[in-house]
Amino acid sequence: MSQRELRNKINISALVHDVSNAVVSESIVLKQMIDGEYGSNLQEIKTILISLWQTNNRVIQLIEMYQNHQSRDRVIGLNPSLINEFDFGDLLNNVYQEYMPKAINRGLRLHYKTCTKYVHGTRVRGDAIHLHRMCSNLLQNALSYTETGDIFLRLLNQGDDLVVLIEDTGVGIEPEDLANIFLPFYRGTISSPGSGLGLYIAMMVAYSHGLKLSVDSVVGKGTIFTIKFPYQVNNSYGVDATIPKKSRLSHALPGRH
Numbered sequence: 001m002s003q004r005e006l007r008n009k010i011n012i013s014a015l016v017h018d019v020s021n022a023v024v025s026e027s028i029v030l031k032q033m034i035d036g037e038y039g040s041n042l043q044e045i046k047t048i049l050i051s052l053w054q055t056n057n058r059v060i061q062l063i064e065m066y067q068n069h070q071s072r073d074r075v076i077g078l079n080p081s082l083i084n085e086f087d088f089g090d091l092l093n094n095v096y097q098e099y100m101p102k103a104i105n106r107g108l109r110l111h112y113k114t115c116t117k118y119v120h121g122t123r124v125r126g127d128a129i130h131l132h133r134m135c136s137n138l139l140q141n142a143l144s145y146t147e148t149g150d151i152f153l154r155l156l157n158q159g160d161d162l163v164v165l166i167e168d169t170g171v172g173i174e175p176e177d178l179a180n181i182f183l184p185f186y187r188g189t190i191s192s193p194g195s196g197l198g199l200y201i202a203m204m205v206a207y208s209h210g211l212k213l214s215v216d217s218v219v220g221k222g223t224i225f226t227i228k229f230p231y232q233v234n235n236s237y238g239v240d241a242t243i244p245k246k247s248r249l250s251h252a253l254p255g256r257h
Helices: 003-034 042-067 069-073 089-103 129-146 198-208
Strands: 081-085 109-113 123-127 150-159 161-169 214-219 222-229
Touching: 003 042, 003 089, 003 129, 003 198, 042 089, 081 089, 089 129, 089 150, 089 161, 109 123, 123 129, 123 161, 129 150, 129 161, 129 198, 129 222, 198 214
Parallel strands: 109 150
Antiparallel strands: 081 123, 150 161, 161 222, 214 222
16 A cells, blocks of 8 residues: 555545544533533523524534645645634634533533633644644543543643643553554554544644644543644744744654654
């Protein structure tokens, strides 16, 4: 199989993976709405309807991007035509609202924690569709591997950097798996319910935006994924002229240059 054929196989598999996750989430919410969990009139259910509408729009945009031949040949992570400046706190709040029903359905407590003030604010430059995709896959991973307890989505500062933490109280990751979890189709030694693509997608998005994605995990206690937006003087956070034009998996993965 040529590199192009492999890239296309990974891209279509990743698309199916993310669309499937979105459809499952929407199905859960719709069932909860039918059961009256969000209220009985339009005003009461308006917030959750907006969340469903936003999720559906992102799915449509992902499909349209793949249908574009140029995008189909591009490695997952960043569409230059979609780079814009936006508030990352708003994006995370949308992710939180989208996944709250799924957490409730699994009997888990999902928390979104922010700071009262940020050193350089929370606006970033980047591809919002793919950055949402990154956070969604990391949060979905936390939900998939947590049977009981809490999941925390945090936005904070570490010095000048803007940092996202996704922390769970799940099964954890075996030490021998940590070096491979970001490889496409890799499934660890702990029984995996997924396809082995979610963490790969997250890493490729992070790398293509110049972000640092790392993981700390203790088996039986939980996992913390850290996304760091390095501060750039005069440029704030996100994409700048130094970001590589083409993302390669070997460049994205630690120790595989």
